[in-house]
Amino acid sequence: MKIALIGYGKMGKAIDAIATAKGHEVILRVDHDSQHLLEKEHLSQADVAIEFTTPETAFHNIQKCFEANVPVVCGTTGWLDKLPEIEALCAKGQHAFLHATNFSIGVNIFFEVNKKLAALMASQPQYDVWMEEIHHTQKKDAPSGTALTLAEQLMSSVTRKTAWINEESHQADTLSIISKRIDPAPGTHTITYTSPIDDITITHTAHSREGFAAGAVVAAEWLKGKTGVFTMRDVLNL
Numbered sequence: 580m581k582i583a584l585i586g587y588g589k590m591g592k593a594i595d596a597i598a599t600a601k602g603h604e605v606i607l608r609v610d611h612d613s614q615h616l617l618e619k620e621h622l623s624q625a626d627v628a629i630e631f632t633t634p635e636t637a638f639h640n641i642q643k644c645f646e647a648n649v650p651v652v653c654g655t656t657g658w659l660d661k662l663p664e665i666e667a668l669c670a671k672g673q674h675a676f677l678h679a680t681n682f683s684i685g686v687n688i689f690f691e692v693n694k695k696l697a698a699l700m701a702s703q704p705q706y707d708v709w710m711e712e713i714h715h716t717q718k719k720d721a722p723s724g725t726a727l728t729l730a731e732q733l734m735s736s737v738t739r740k741t742a743w744i745n746e747e748s749h750q751a752d753t754l755s756i757i758s759k760r761i762d763p764a765p766g767t768h769t770i771t772y773t774s775p776i777d778d779i780t781i782t783h784t785a786h787s788r789e790g791f792a793a794g795a796v797v798a799a800e801w802l803k804g805k806t807g808v809f810t811m812r813d814v815l816n817l
Contacts, residue, residue: 580803583607583625583649585617585640586632589717590654593792594629601796622647627799633719634658641665641676650675652799654682654791656724666808677802677809680724682794686768687811689783693729693770696781697736706772706779708737709747709755713767721745721758725768730754733770765791 580603584591587610595605606624609616622628622643627650630640634657644651645668653676662678669676681687700706710733712726722730722745730743733754740754748755765785772779785791794811801814811817 580604580800581606581624581626582799583609583622583628583644585609585628585630585644586655588631590631590788590792591629593788594631594795597789597792598796598799603796617643619643619647622649625649627652627803629654629795629799631655631795638665642668645669645672645674645676648672648674650799650802650805651677652795652802653678654680654795656680656727657720659724669808673806675802675805675807675809677798677811677814679794679798679811680728681766681791682798682811683785683790684794684797684815685790686725686783686785687794687815687817689768689781690728690732691817692781694732694736696770696772696779697733700772700779701736701738703772703774704739705776706774707751708733708740708770708772709757710771711757711759711767711769713759713761713764715762715764716760718760721760722756723758723766723768725766726756726758729768729770730756 582605587608628644630653632655637655637658638661641651712723734740741752743754743756745756765788767784769782798814
């Protein structure tokens with residue numbers, strides 16, 4: 580499989596190493612100094628593009644891939660207000676697009692655990708709930724995309740929480756998400772339900788970027804030859 584890597588920071592380099600080790604060919608590496616390569620003549624040679632850049636550039640990058648009729652796996656977070664536009668463009672052009680706030684297989688299983696626990700806690704109003712996420716200092720968005728996915732899942736069941744706030748909050752209807760930026764943490768997400776009697780806590784801790792990178796390559800392998808909009812739930816059949 581021929582891969583175009585759009586975004587060649589630490590995550591891009593980790594994806595490059597894993598994809599190459601699996602026998603794939605990375606034919607294009609685009610970073611902030613090589614944006615001129617983000618054109619149809621270069622992109623169209625790829626079977627799939629994997630995009631990990633910034634919230635400010637993701638939308639444009641995905642459009643460029645669609646123009647070249649190249650399937651896109653996108654792991655950039657912080658731009659999802661424009662996701663409906665991308666989904667509409669994907670459907671109109673019969674392209675392939677897969678987006679996830681986190682490509683780690685472990686995190687996607689953690690999402691399912693979070694939904695199940697939230698459903699169980701929905702009828703237990705004696706428990707308050709809050710969240711903490713820890714990432715490295717180069718993380719550009721806060722809360723993390725993973726934390727926001729967890730929050731949306733939680734609030735869909737625990738309806739006494741009607742909004743989230745990115746700081747400590749003592750309001751009964753607000754979900755507090757505390758973001759910490761500490762090197763070299765690849766990513767830790769903790770959800771705690773607390774009552775006067777006891778606490779219930781679930782945590783996912785990443786030990787390196789390899790889990791995210793490996794999941795992105797698995798997603799790219801799965802997406803090749805497909806048409807439509809997908810998530811990691813489709814890839815993992817969750």
